[in-house]
Amino acid sequence: EAGVxxxxxYKIIEKRQSVAFWCNPISGHATLYWYxxxxxxxxxxxxxxxxxxxxxxxxLPKDRFSAERLKGVDSTLKIQPAKLEDSAVYLCATGExxxxxxxxxxxxxxxxxxxx
Amino acid sequence: AQSxxxxxxxxxxxxxxSLELRCNYSYGATPYLFWYVQSPGQGLQLLLKYFSGxxxxxxxxxxxxxxxxxxxxxxxxxPSVHWSDAAEYFCAVGKQGNQFYFGTGxxxxxIP
Numbered sequence: 070e071a072g073v074x075x076x077x078x079y080k081i082i083e084k085r086q087s088v089a090f091w092c093n094p095i096s097g098h099a100t101l102y103w104y105x106x107x108x109x110x111x112x113x114x115x116x117x118x119x120x121x122x123x124x125x126x127x128x129l130p131k132d133r134f135s136a137e138r139l140k141g142v143d144s145t146l147k148i149q150p151a152k153l154e155d156s157a158v159y160l161c162a163t164g165e166x167x168x169x170x171x172x173x174x175x176x177x178x179x180x181x182x183x184x185x
Numbered sequence: 186a187q188s189x190x191x192x193x194x195x196x197x198x199x200x201x202x203s204l205e206l207r208c209n210y211s212y213g214a215t216p217y218l219f220w221y222v223q224s225p226g227q228g229l230q231l232l233l234k235y236f237s238g239x240x241x242x243x244x245x246x247x248x249x250x251x252x253x254x255x256x257x258x259x260x261x262x263x264p265s266v267h268w269s270d271a272a273e274y275f276c277a278v279g280k281q282g283n284q285f286y287f288g289t290g291x292x293x294x295x296i297p
Contacts, residue, residue: 073228100283111189111275111287112229125284160228164283171217171236171279176228 071095073177075161081183087149090180092161094142099166100124101138102174103146106158115159118144119166148182156184188212189276189288197294198266206261206291208276217279218259220250223290224272232274235259246270271295 074093082088094101099120104112115134117125120141129136133152138144148155158179164172190209198204210216217236221229233244240252250261259276276288 109289111277111289113287114285117283124282162228169282171219171234172283173231173234174221174229174285176221176230178226178228 073161073163073175075159075177075180077180078178079181079183081185082151083185084153085150087147088151088182089148090146090159090161090182092144092146092163092177094144094161094163095175097165098163098175099141100164100172101144102162102164103136103144104160104162106160106179108157112160115146151182151184153184156182158182189278189286191274191276191288191291193291194289195292195294197296200268200295200297201265204261204263204266204270204293206274206276206293208259208261208288209257210259210276210278211257212278212280214280216259218250218252219277219279219285220244220248220259220261221275221277221287222246222272223275229275232261266293266295268295268297 101118103115106112115129116136118138121138136146158181160179161177162174188211219234220232223229232248235242235252248263273290275290277285279285
């Protein structure tokens, strides 16, 4: 079974530039999450989708971050403009979406962003 | 408010020795608890989870964890560590709506 695919693997940009990350979930997975993992910290949820609808984006800095999930499949996360503190690994995770409690998450390998 | 504390930032054990990674949680209701492992350059992989029932849960790769409500703990254990277990380990608590809160992680080094 193919896993969660993310690209690019690495990205280096200068502050105030824009960047986009892409995630392709496991086929059939209804839920999709974007997490931010700053070095030395655990993953922090940015946004959660159920199919193509947003379930929770309360921790997404909406002045600079945006995300969409077209047709309930692939998703993109964008940062515009980037700040130094956005340097982190951005993880995409998906789940079957059959349960509202504690579903198993399948994570991609992440995109490591460095903002200079 | 819900939170997860992993008191040990880094642990070093010898190959073949036993392992225990600590996790304490704060959550108002019955928690859903998880342990994930992250190998270098990889995403997180679920080791095990606790929802209810038997407080000792078995996971993949020979890991187990014990839920202790009185101590608000969910410690991860393995009787004999292998070199391939070197990784970052994250404890997480889940709440309704599949909202997960991760601890800061414990980095495990295994020495020959």
